[in-house]
Amino acid sequence: MERVTATYLVETPLPVAQAAASLAGEQSSGTFVAVPGETAELKQRYAARVEKIMELESVTTPAMPTGRPPAASYHRAEVVVSWSVENFGVNLPTLVSTLQGNLYELAQFSGLKLMDFTVPPSFAAHYRGPAFGIAGSRRLTGVTGRPLIGTIIKPSIGLSPAQTAAMVKELIEAGIDFLKDDELMADPPHSPFDARVDAIMAVINVHADRTGKKAMYAFNLSDELDPMLRHYDKVVAAGGTAGMISLNSVGLGATKKVCDRGALAIHGHRNGWGMLNRHPLLGIEFPAYQKLWRLAGVDQLHVNGIANKFWESDDSVVRSIASCLAAEPLGTPVLPVVSSGQWGGQAPETWRRTQTTDLLYMAGGGIQAHPDGPAAGVRSLQLWWQAAAEGCSYEAALAKYPALAKSALKFGGSL
Amino acid sequence: MERVTATYLVETPLPVAQAAASLAGEQSSGTFVAVPGETAELKQRYAARVEKIMELESVTTPAMPTGRPPAASYHRAEVVVSWSVENFGVNLPTLVSTLQGNLYELAQFSGLKLMDFTVPPSFAAHYRGPAFGIAGSRRLTGVTGRPLIGTIIKPSIGLSPAQTAAMVKELIEAGIDFLKDDELMADPPHSPFDARVDAIMAVINVHADRTGKKAMYAFNLSDELDPMLRHYDKVVAAGGTAGMISLNSVGLGATKKVCDRGALAIHGHRNGWGMLNRHPLLGIEFPAYQKLWRLAGVDQLHVNGIANKFWESDDSVVRSIASCLAAEPLGTPVLPVVSSGQWGGQAPETWRRTQTTDLLYMAGGGIQAHPDGPAAGVRSLQLWWQAAAEGCSYEAALAKYPALAKSALKFGGSL
Numbered sequence: 001m002e003r004v005t006a007t008y009l010v011e012t013p014l015p016v017a018q019a020a021a022s023l024a025g026e027q028s029s030g031t032f033v034a035v036p037g038e039t040a041e042l043k044q045r046y047a048a049r050v051e052k053i054m055e056l057e058s059v060t061t062p063a064m065p066t067g068r069p070p071a072a073s074y075h076r077a078e079v080v081v082s083w084s085v086e087n088f089g090v091n092l093p094t095l096v097s098t099l100q101g102n103l104y105e106l107a108q109f110s111g112l113k114l115m116d117f118t119v120p121p122s123f124a125a126h127y128r129g130p131a132f133g134i135a136g137s138r139r140l141t142g143v144t145g146r147p148l149i150g151t152i153i154k155p156s157i158g159l160s161p162a163q164t165a166a167m168v169k170e171l172i173e174a175g176i177d178f179l180k181d182d183e184l185m186a187d188p189p190h191s192p193f194d195a196r197v198d199a200i201m202a203v204i205n206v207h208a209d210r211t212g213k214k215a216m217y218a219f220n221l222s223d224e225l226d227p228m229l230r231h232y233d234k235v236v237a238a239g240g241t242a243g244m245i246s247l248n249s250v251g252l253g254a255t256k257k258v259c260d261r262g263a264l265a266i267h268g269h270r271n272g273w274g275m276l277n278r279h280p281l282l283g284i285e286f287p288a289y290q291k292l293w294r295l296a297g298v299d300q301l302h303v304n305g306i307a308n309k310f311w312e313s314d315d316s317v318v319r320s321i322a323s324c325l326a327a328e329p330l331g332t333p334v335l336p337v338v339s340s341g342q343w344g345g346q347a348p349e350t351w352r353r354t355q356t357t358d359l360l361y362m363a364g365g366g367i368q369a370h371p372d373g374p375a376a377g378v379r380s381l382q383l384w385w386q387a388a389a390e391g392c393s394y395e396a397a398l399a400k401y402p403a404l405a406k407s408a409l410k411f412g413g414s415l
Numbered sequence: 416m417e418r419v420t421a422t423y424l425v426e427t428p429l430p431v432a433q434a435a436a437s438l439a440g441e442q443s444s445g446t447f448v449a450v451p452g453e454t455a456e457l458k459q460r461y462a463a464r465v466e467k468i469m470e471l472e473s474v475t476t477p478a479m480p481t482g483r484p485p486a487a488s489y490h491r492a493e494v495v496v497s498w499s500v501e502n503f504g505v506n507l508p509t510l511v512s513t514l515q516g517n518l519y520e521l522a523q524f525s526g527l528k529l530m531d532f533t534v535p536p537s538f539a540a541h542y543r544g545p546a547f548g549i550a551g552s553r554r555l556t557g558v559t560g561r562p563l564i565g566t567i568i569k570p571s572i573g574l575s576p577a578q579t580a581a582m583v584k585e586l587i588e589a590g591i592d593f594l595k596d597d598e599l600m601a602d603p604p605h606s607p608f609d610a611r612v613d614a615i616m617a618v619i620n621v622h623a624d625r626t627g628k629k630a631m632y633a634f635n636l637s638d639e640l641d642p643m644l645r646h647y648d649k650v651v652a653a654g655g656t657a658g659m660i661s662l663n664s665v666g667l668g669a670t671k672k673v674c675d676r677g678a679l680a681i682h683g684h685r686n687g688w689g690m691l692n693r694h695p696l697l698g699i700e701f702p703a704y705q706k707l708w709r710l711a712g713v714d715q716l717h718v719n720g721i722a723n724k725f726w727e728s729d730d731s732v733v734r735s736i737a738s739c740l741a742a743e744p745l746g747t748p749v750l751p752v753v754s755s756g757q758w759g760g761q762a763p764e765t766w767r768r769t770q771t772t773d774l775l776y777m778a779g780g781g782i783q784a785h786p787d788g789p790a791a792g793v794r795s796l797q798l799w800w801q802a803a804a805e806g807c808s809y810e811a812a813l814a815k816y817p818a819l820a821k822s823a824l825k826f827g828g829s830l
Binding site for chain 1: 442443444452453457460461479480481482483501502503504506507508509511512513515516517518519520521522527569570571572573574578582598599600601602603604605635637638639640641642643661663664665666667668669670671672684686687688689690691693694695697698699719724725726727728755783
């Protein structure tokens with residue numbers, strides 16, 4: 001029988017093998033005391049297996065409270081556990097309950113983080129994965145050979161549909177490839193969803209008819225399920241090509257339902273991610289996280305960016321981009337969305353470290369606060385990426401393209 | 416305009432007022448640089464407001480990495496922030512993105528936890544809350560004046576529908592009020608959902624016809640949305656009264672869609688909770704968490720139990736029970752589900768500290784591993800609660816009811 005395998009980083013006051021065994025028990029056939037029905041045959045078939053333990057350092061202070069008296073030392077280790085797919089069948093939420101359920105509450109651990117997991121090849125028969133992904137997002141926007149350049153409508157909240165549409169018009173005339181609503185706003189009284197779609201798609205469709213280039217606008221679908229589906233249909237009917245979902249807020253069940261429709265590219269916003277990831281010994285790492293959302297069918301997924309305004313390190317961003325571009329689990333990569341404090345000056349370093357232009361490179365303030373206006377902001381981003389893909393360093397880009405100086409001066413890059 | 420208010424516990428290397436202002440900005444109209452459209456009028460209307468700051472201790476080691484050079488000290492504080500409901504409209508996922516979105520990633524904080532929030536009275540016009548809750552769960556099971564006594568089918572995984580039904584028969588004949596699937600198993604090949612419902616409801620319905628008492632069985636609905644709704648209908652058609660959802664795995668959107676149907680009591684399992692709550696300075700506290708799920712319409716919600724097998728303290732369990740029983744936000748409390756390592760011996764302390772019997776008191780191994788079999792396990796739990804509600808201490812209960820000694824001996828309580 002095929003198995004799902006998960007890798008955890010753990011910390012425990014117990015011998016690691018003993019703690020790992022209790023994790024495997026809790027997450028399969030066990031309870032806190034042996035029960036009559038738990039036969040040897042049943043255990044053999046359904047019990048989770050500890051496949052591998054790699055011991056790491058020990059420390060004297062636990063990463064997390066255990067609710068137990070202090071121990072002399074806490075042992076860190078990488079632990080690999082596997083389950084028969086027969087345990088949960090084809091059922092993403094129950095896979096999540098298996099990989100990320102009660103185990104975080106076990107007193108046997110003072111730290112536990114899901115680092116990665118693998119699913120067997122048969123999952124490809126049940127899960128399509130991203131219907132659009134990188135290739136589809138490029139096809140819909142007509143962008144080749146460089147990252148899609150995108151922006152977030154700012155201010156996040158408060159613009160009317162007409163004001164938003166006017167801003168969209170300016171940005172698409174400047175050549176923007178992608179735009180999106182802010183995640184804080186979906187269908188509020190001051191910008192009702194349908195009115196916003198009508199106002200914005202009128203602008204986008206007119207421009208597309210005239211130029212052949214249709215900008216992708218990810219309308220924020222995030223809502224309770226019925227309005228989400230209604231809004232989805234509205235976007236499709238208006239000729240739109242994308243919708244956005246706040247993945248952690250909407251959740252796996254409703255997100256998959258929306259992705260399954262397959263008519264719009266789904267832009268996956270990961271707001272709330274810090275809660276799941278920020279502690280080094282609690283939660284989930286991005287390589288595991290992005291697999292869950294690829295299985296659900298998300299096409300574009302946020303990864304932060306180089307020198308972002310958040311706490312995340314460049315190393316972590318680079319790892320996240322690599323995991324999005326990997327073929328596993330379903331053969332279809334998800335388009336990494338680079339954002340957070342981006343203004344173009346990070347393009348050379350992004351290219352140097354990832355060697356890819358398969359990115360959606362997003363700037364909000366970095367475009368709309370450009371000294372010469374949003375249109376100049378878009379051109380500046382395109383030029384930064386042209387320089388980056390030519391192999392220019394930050395300094396070389398500024399030397400070769402003097403037009404970049406204004407953005408560098410405004411957004412705090414050195415000249 | 417009505418406002419939503421949230422209380423956070425934060426830790427920051429910056430002056431607290433400055434950090435709080437950046438939180439409010441990130442979660443409303445701001446970006447990392449001022450943009451042209453962000454007028455004073457728009458800010459006045461849509462900007463989040465810092466309502467109150469209560470400074471707490473300072474520490475020299477940050478709770479969480481900030482991605483920035485070390486600071487001399489990190490200041491802890493309780494911060495109250497408010498938003499106009501106009502920002503998000505009536506939209507639970509977008510409320511979550513506002514309360515729990517990007518803010519966890521801000522480098523300005525080395526710790527951030529959502530402690531509680533309040534919604535304005537108008538929410539009651541949009542959200543029904545628990546359709547059953549405490550009163551409905553009592554009505555469906557016919558239990559008054561004591562906690563509902565419940566059990567989890569164990570072993571968690573591996574029993575066939577017929578084996579499960581045989582176990583259910585024994586337990587309901589012993590007088591159990593409530594049973595549930597394990598969260599690790601919903602619709603696996605060895606126990607297909609429909610076959611399990613048929614086998615179990617046949618037993619429950621026969622017993623109900625004969626005795627007038629229908630045990631509530633919470634079938635694990637957790638799945639992708641379409642099968643969840645199909646399984647829901649199956650349970651209703653078979654005469655069942657409840658379904659279980661792994662809330663964190665299924666997510667808010669699909670859970671609300673299921674709750675909205677209103678024909679089954681929804682048992683909310685919080686597996687994965689440790690990931691969201693275990694660190695004292697990251698994530699969300701239960702008083703806030705339970706409000707979100709009450710707004711979605713969950714009827715019963717897990718809170719762990721006194722002396723549980725997990726890391727959670729008794730104080731935290733007691734606080735969680737109190738928050739479930741509070742009328743806010745919608746006037747309808749949610750039934751607290753006490754579980755994890757429970758066997759009855761914790762009943763006196765549970766009663767002493769909560770003074771309520773409005774509980775669903777669950778034991779898995781604590782019933783099924785009873786030395787005289789599951790039926791004796793059920794009777795033992797009932798007797799423990801009878802003693803507890805009579806005001807007996809643990810010792811007094813054992814002295815008054817000698818039949819309790821066997822459970823005490825088996826499950827590690829002192830005699």
